[in-house]
Structure formats: structure tokens, C-alpha cells
Amino acid sequence: xxxxxxxxxxxxxxxxxxxxxxxxxxxxxxxxxxxxxxxxxxxxxxxxxxxxxxxxxxxxxxxxxxxxxxxxxxxxxxxxxxxxxxxxxxxxxxxxxxxxxxxxxxxxxxxxxxxxxxxxxxxxxxxxxxxxxxxxxxxxxxxxxxxxxxxxxxxxxxxxxxxxxxxxxxxxxxxxxxxxxxxxxxxxxxxxxxxxxxxxxxxxxxxxxxxxxxxxxxxxxxxxxxxxxxxxxxxxxxxxxxxxxxxxxxxxxxxxxxxxxxxxxxxxxxxxxxxxxxxxxxxxxxxxxxxxxxxxxxxxxxxxxxxxxxxxxxxxxxxxxxxxxxxxxxxxxxxxxxxxxxxxxxxxxxxxxxxxxxxxxxxxxxxxxxxxxxxxxxxxxxxxxxxxxxxxxxxxxxxxxxxxxxxxxxxxxxxxxxxxxxxxxxxxxxxxxxxxxxxxxxxxxxxxxxxxxxxxxxxxxxxxxxxxxxxxxxxxxxxxxxxxxxxxxxxxxxxxxxxxxxxxxxxxxxxxxxxxxxxxxxxxxxxxxx
Numbered sequence: 001x002x003x004x005x006x007x008x009x010x011x012x013x014x015x016x017x018x019x020x021x022x023x024x025x026x027x028x029x030x031x032x033x034x035x036x037x038x039x040x041x042x043x044x045x046x047x048x049x050x051x052x053x054x055x056x057x058x059x060x061x062x063x064x065x066x067x068x069x070x071x072x073x074x075x076x077x078x079x080x081x082x083x084x085x086x087x088x089x090x091x092x093x094x095x096x097x098x099x100x101x102x103x104x105x106x107x108x109x110x111x112x113x114x115x116x117x118x119x120x121x122x123x124x125x126x127x128x129x130x131x132x133x134x135x136x137x138x139x140x141x142x143x144x145x146x147x148x149x150x151x152x153x154x155x156x157x158x159x160x161x162x163x164x165x166x167x168x169x170x171x172x173x174x175x176x177x178x179x180x181x182x183x184x185x186x187x188x189x190x191x192x193x194x195x196x197x198x199x200x201x202x203x204x205x206x207x208x209x210x211x212x213x214x215x216x217x218x219x220x221x222x223x224x225x226x227x228x229x230x231x232x233x234x235x236x237x238x239x240x241x242x243x244x245x246x247x248x249x250x251x252x253x254x255x256x257x258x259x260x261x262x263x264x265x266x267x268x269x270x271x272x273x274x275x276x277x278x279x280x281x282x283x284x285x286x287x288x289x290x291x292x293x294x295x296x297x298x299x300x301x302x303x304x305x306x307x308x309x310x311x312x313x314x315x316x317x318x319x320x321x322x323x324x325x326x327x328x329x330x331x332x333x334x335x336x337x338x339x340x341x342x343x344x345x346x347x348x349x350x351x352x353x354x355x356x357x358x359x360x361x362x363x364x365x366x367x368x369x370x371x372x373x374x375x376x377x378x379x380x381x382x383x384x385x386x387x388x389x390x391x392x393x394x395x396x397x398x399x400x401x402x403x404x405x406x407x408x409x410x411x412x413x414x415x416x417x418x419x420x421x422x423x424x425x426x427x428x429x430x431x432x433x434x435x436x437x438x439x440x441x442x443x444x445x446x447x448x449x450x451x452x453x454x455x456x457x458x459x460x461x462x463x464x465x466x467x468x469x470x471x472x473x474x475x476x477x478x479x480x481x482x483x484x485x486x487x488x489x490x491x492x493x494x495x496x497x498x499x500x501x502x503x504x505x506x507x508x509x510x511x512x513x514x515x516x517x518x519x520x521x522x523x524x525x526x527x528x529x530x
Contacts, residue, residue: 001398003442006369007223007385010215013412017182018207019100021214022262023052024179031265034237037089037257038269038290040282046089048265054090054166056176058097061165063177069168070177073103073128075187082126082142083249084108084117084135085152086272090162091248092258094130094152099188099207102180106190106202107249114141115486116200123202123420124190130162184208184412190419191251193354201424204416209357210259212386212412216359217260219385227367233293234318237267242294243282245271245301250462251358252325256296276304280314291318298326298462299333302347306336316341323348326462328450331378351380351448355434357413359384361448372446380440380448386411390433391442399441404451407440408433460490498523 014021036048046054062081064070073079081098083105085091098105106124108117110132121142131139133154140149151161168174182188186207192200233240242261246253257268269292271278283292297305302324305311322337324347334347352359363381364373373382383389389409391399399405410433417425428435439451458465470493473486484492498520 001391001401001442003383003389003391003446005383005385005387006372006446007216007219007383010212010219010386010412013184013208013211013215015183016207017100017102017179017186018188018210018214019096019179021211022096022259023055028262034239034265035267035290036261037092038267039088040269040271040278044089051089051093054093055096055100057166057169058093058162059100059179060174060176061162061169062097062103063101063180064169064174069172069174071128071165073101075102075104079103079127080125081105082108082121082124082129082139083131083152084110084112084129084139085132085248086110086134087245087248087253087257087270088132088153088272089270090153094162095189095248095258100179101177102182102186102207104187104189107192107254109192109249109488110135110247111488111490112138113486113488114138116488117141119199120192120202182207184211185416187416191249191254191354201421202419203354204419205357206416209413209415213255213357213359214259214263216385216387216413217255218263220362221263223368224365227365231320233320235267235291235293237290240266240293241269241290242266242296243269243271243279243292244296245274245279246296246298246326246462250326251352251354252296252298255358274301276308277310279305280308280310283319284315293318294321294323295319296323296325299324299329300327300461302329302333302337306333306340311340320344321348323350325350325352327459328380346375349381350384351450353434353436353438355415355428356387356409356411356436357415359413360387360389360407360409360436374445374447376443376445376447376449378449380450382446382448383409386413389442391440401444402441404439404441407436407438407448409436410434463488463490465491 031048033047033049035045036051037046060070062071062073064072066072081103083091083094095105106120106126108120112120117138118141126142128148128150129139129142129144130150130152132152133156136151136156140146149159151159153161155161184206188205188207188210190202190204193203235241242256244253244257248254248257257270261268267290269282271282319341320343322344329347329349337347338344348363350359350362360383361381362384363375363379366375387409388411389407391405391407393399393405414429414434417429441449441451443449470487470491504516
């Protein structure tokens with residue numbers, strides 16, 4: 001069956017640089033200045049006006065000719081910037097500086113091992129890298145000359161920082177470079193997504209993809225405003241204050257802190273790395289004189305919260321909204337979270353994938369879209385604005401309502417494809433449709449329910465893990481033993497060893513992993529009874 005979003009259609013996506021949508025809107029000229037970013041680890045604050053000036057001076061430092069004192073970066077010269085950093089306000093500033101001059105960038109995982117980083121960079125082919133001081137040595141394994149590697153924050157003798165580049169522009173009065181023209185298909189950045197074929201793939205996201213995803217969020221907000229009164233935030237400036245520890249190389253963290261937050265005045269409180277005690281200490285946020293109203297986490301971190309001794313005693317009365325993404329949120333865990341916040345009726349959830357920029361479906365609020373939008377327990381929500389979908393059987397025919405099949409989606413959020421991997425691009429992006437690799441059923445009310453993953457990718461702590469990548473790592477070792485230093489910790493095997501007489505496979509040779517999982521679960525239940 002074919003499905004179309006219940007939401008109103010999106011505005012026409014302009015053939016322009018996303019910078020204009022985010023920073024050159026007439027309504028922003030009337031905004032009073034406000035605190036945009038707070039780094040909870042350092043106490044550093046940055047206002048909206050300071051941030052915009054920093055973005056534009058940063059664009060000049062990166063894009064001005066070398067003869068003028070800039071780096072002279074140009075997309076037509078093959079320049080490509082890698083960002084290897086923990087969360088910090090200048091992460092967002094740097095990426096917006098690059099968007100303004102249309103130089104694409106790669107979002108490298110700050111948790112990468114040297115092996116993983118080298119693979120990611122082999123796809124990106126970065127010509128310059130900006131890194132956190134703690135990740136400088138990893139950046140140096142890229143093979144780039146040291147003078148092509150910069151610090152995103154902090155200091156280290158012999159290395160130039162993003163801050164120093166901006167200071168040089170201001171000191172020397174270098175004329176600002178103009179925002180460069182972009183089309184809907186102009187490459188903006190690379191993000192990485194594991195698939196069934198092993199190592200992560202580099203997903204190419206365009207300026208048009210960012211604009212489409214942003215428009216979809218705006219339409220959602222306008223429809224919510226028709227159903228409920230605008231929230232009143234009990235903060236010193238009357239603004240929503242969002243706590244974000246999700247890495248900016250991950251779509252949820254990226255869009256929350258670098259795109260969606262520029263459509264209305266709000267404050268982002270960043271934590272570079274997850275620390276549950278710092279989290280609890282930060283909610284009342286006495287050190288920076290503001291309070292947290294909104295929290296964004298992945299299910300594994302929510303699980304840590306509800307099982308931590310401080311969860312029942314910490315001062316969290318300022319929190320009015322909690323969002324979860326990156327993986328399926330069990331309804332029992334959502335109920336445990338809501339029980340702690342009696343004035344919060346639900347945990348905000350969504351469903352998406354990197355190959356579709358970010359969001360495919362979201363859970364609506366009651367009464368939304370004149371009651372057509374249903375929020376059903378255990379569901380993944382309804383299609384967001386601008387998304388069309390179909391559920392297909394293995395033979396390619398359309399599935400009936402409530403019949404599981406692979407979900408295919410299309411819309412302006414569909415990525416350009418995979419960089420350097422034409423084969424995978426042709427397999428995933430088919431005739432305008434994106435194969436999600438997920439088994440989904442859509443009921444008679446247009447509500448999506450996640451059934452299983454068609455593709456072999458697993459979700460661990462909100463991060464994608466390919467079993468094939470782990471298998472290949474084992475096979476690459478001469479003694480067939482896994483070398484843990486090649487894989488991030490969240491990819492490490494930790495569940496023990498099971499022995500089977502045969503690996504269940506389809507006639508095509510594809511391993512039936514679900515059969516293995518079911519066998520394990522059956523054995524675990526039997527042992528539990530003993």
C-alpha cells in the first residue's frame with residue numbers, strides 16, 4: 001500500500017545556500033540578543049549575535065584567498081574538511097562557516113579507533129582536519145601534513161586553531177567573503193552509516209536535504225501550535241534550554257544544536273562527553289545561572305538515568321520535555337521516565353535514518369491534524385511532512401495494511417547517495433525511493449510499527465553496528481581472534497559465546513540472524529527457569 005504524510009505539504013525548497021534560511025531571515029533582525037550556547041564543562045557562553053559574527057568571520061578565514069591571509073578553500077579545488085571533535089560551540093560555528101563557502105565536510109566519530117578513522121577518511125579524502133586537542137594524535141594518523149591539521153578549540157604549540165584564524169581575520173581587517181551560491185544538490189557534508197556490507201558508508205547530505213528537513217520540522221511545529229498553547233519556559237530569559245550530550249557527528253545532536261535551534265530563540269547547553277553525575281548536577285545548572293527545560297538522549301542513556309540512585313532524588317523540576325532518538329525506545333522505559341515527571345505526558349520520539357537525512361516519522365501529540373494523527377503505544381509514529389512511503393513484500397509487491405514488509409521512502413530529504421560506493425548507492429537508492437532496510441507495518445490509520453531490521457545492522461546505544469564489520473575484523477586476525485583495539489568499545493562482543501551445529505542461512509547464503517537470536521533467547525529463558 002502507498003502512504004503519504006497527513007501533514008500539509010512542504011514549502012518549495014529554494015535553490016540557495018542553507019545559510020540564508022538559517023541566518024538571513026527578516027524575523028531574526030527583530031530578535032533581542034540571547035545566550036545561544038553554554039559549554040557546561042567550561043562555563044563558556046556564546047550569544048546568538050556573537051555566534052553569527054563568528055560564523056561569518058570563520059567563513060572569511062577559510063575561504064579568503066591565501067594572498068589576503070585566508071586558507072583559500074574552494075570546493076572546485078577538491079577541498080574537503082574533516083571534523084574530528086567532541087561537542088563544543090565552535091563545532092557548530094565551523095560547520096556553518098564551511099556551509100557558507102560551500103566547502104563540504106565530513107563528520108568523523110569522536111569515538112573512532114585509528115582503524116575506523118582511517119577507513120572513514122579513506123572515503124572522505126579530507127584535505128584539512130579540525131580536531132579537539134584530545135583527538136589531535138588521531139587526526140595525525142590521517143597522513144596529512146601537520147600544517148593541514150588545525151585545532152577546533154584550545155591550544156597546542158605548533159597548531160593553529162579556529163579561534164586564531166578568526167582573530168587573524170579581525171586583526172587584519174580581511175574583507176568578508178560573500179556567501180557562495182548553492183543548489184539543492186550541492187554537497188553539504190558526509191555522515192557515516194553502517195549497512196549490511198560491513199564498514200560504515202559515507203552518506204552525502206546536500207544543502208537541499210538540510211532545508212527540506214528543517215521545513216518539515218517547521219511544519220510540525222505549526223501544526224502543534226494549532227492544537228496546544230505555546231509552552232511557557234520558567235527560565236531567566238523565558239527561553240527553552242535544551243541539554244545536549246549527543247555527539248554532533250550524529251544526526252540528532254547535529255540538527256538539534258546546529259539547524260533547528262535557529263528558527264526560534266532558545267539556548268543549547270552542551271556536555272562534551274556523557275557523565276551521569278555531571279548530568280544530574282547540570283539540570284538546576286546553578287553554576288551558569290539558568291535551568292534545563294528539555295533533555296535529548298538515546299534509550300541506553302535513559303535506561304542509565306532511571307536506574308541511577310539519583311534519579312528519584314535529583315532536582316529536575318525544571319524539565320518539561322524529554323526527547324529520545326537513535327534507537328527504539330521500549331514502552332516500559334518510556335513509562336518509567338514519565339512516572340518521574342507527572343506533568344510530562346510522553347517522551348518525544350521519532351524514527352529516521354542517515355540516508356534520509358534524519359526523520360521519517362514522529363509521534364504526534366493528541367488531537368493533532370484534526371484528530372487524524374494517532375499516537376499508538378509501541379508505534380514509531382506517523383510520516384512527517386514531505387515524506388511518501390510504501391511497504392513491499394520480498395517480491396516487490398505492495399504489502400496490505402498491517403502486513404510487515406520493507407519500508408521504502410521518498411522525498412526531498414533523500415540523500416545524494418554514498419560517496420565512493422556506487423554499488424551500495426544503486427542498491428539503496430532505487431528509482432527515487434530509499435530502501436530503509438527495516439521491516440515495518442503501517443496500519444489502517446497510517447501509523448508505523450517497527451517489526452525487525454531487514455538489513456543486518458544492529459543498534460547499540462543508539463549507534464549503528466554492522467555484524468559483518470565485526471566478522472571481518474575477526475577474520476582479518478591470523479588466529480581468528482578479535483583485536484579489540486580496531487573497534488570502538490560499543491562494538492565489542494560482550495554477550496558470551498554460543499555453540500551451534502550449523503549457521504542458518506537462506507539459499508542465497510544470507511545468514512538468518514533472527515533465528516540465531518531466537519535460539520539464544522529461548523536458551524536464556526530455559527536457563528532462567530532453572
